[in-house]
Amino acid sequence: MNRRYTTIVMLGNATGSVLVLGGFVALWWVASAGGWVNRAFLPTPQATLQSLVQGLAGGDLAAYTWATLSRMVSGWVLASALGIALGALIGASARARDWIAPTLEFIRPLPASAVMPLAIALFGLSGNMVLAVVAFGAMWPVLLATLHGLANVHPQLREVSRSLELSHLAFVLKIGLPNAMPDILAGMRLSLTVSLIVSVVGEMIASQSGLGQAILLAARSFQASDLFAGIVLLGAMGFVSNVLLALAEKSLLRWQRP
Secondary structure: OHHHHHHHHHHHHHHHHHHHHHHHHHHHHHHHHOOOOOOOOOOOHHHHHHHHHHHHHOOOHHHHHHHHHHHHHHHHHHHHHHHHHHHHHHHOOHHHHHHHHHHHHHHOOOOHHHHHHHHHHHHOOOHHHHHHHHHHHHHHHHHHHHHHHHHOOOHHHHHHHHHOOOOHHHHHHHHHHHHHHHHHHHHHHHHHHHHHHHHHHHHHHHOOOOHHHHHHHHHHOOOHHHHHHHHHHHHHHHHHHHHHHHHHHHHHOHHHOO
16 A cells, blocks of 8 residues: 555656646747747757757767766766765764864865866866866765764764774774765765766866867857757756666665665
């Protein structure tokens, strides 16, 4: 009965999502085809779809998409590794948290775009510069989630660790990180979105091949359908990556379900 009810709820949510998306596309079509907004700035959905298909089939859009996707995933993997490593190093020690937390709070609010001039000075206008900025911007959700998860390990688990005479490293690997896994995975999902955003901004600023550069060039040449095709692709990339990571999170946290 519960499984049937859950299925009905999921189907209802999916139907509602499709209806909302359909309503948005219909409003978009009315606004463009009806002349509410000049088509030089707002193309019709048909024109956008045509540019999308042509760009993926015979144009450079597929290559741009792959470049952005590769940059996003590479930066996200690097950010996740750094965030978990630094979070585990700092979060496992109350003294380290007290000493380092003020410095983290000073650096954390810095937007990734503000760090780009420094990254350009260090790496030049290169792909490595964009990757470094993506890793910096996307690291913080994972780092803070790891800190939060390790700081909230149940006191009884710490007592068990002391009773078993586990080393500090063993406590982190066998108790701390598994206990913090729900927080870490949530931070990684947020980090993936940040990686996509910073990748696009970096491509625009550093003139690196990718969807960011393609969108910027389309805007400068008033090719509205190409611009919207790039935006649709970015939205699809964000949606698909979030769904895949949510499925992975659900699989990895099966042990939490009763």
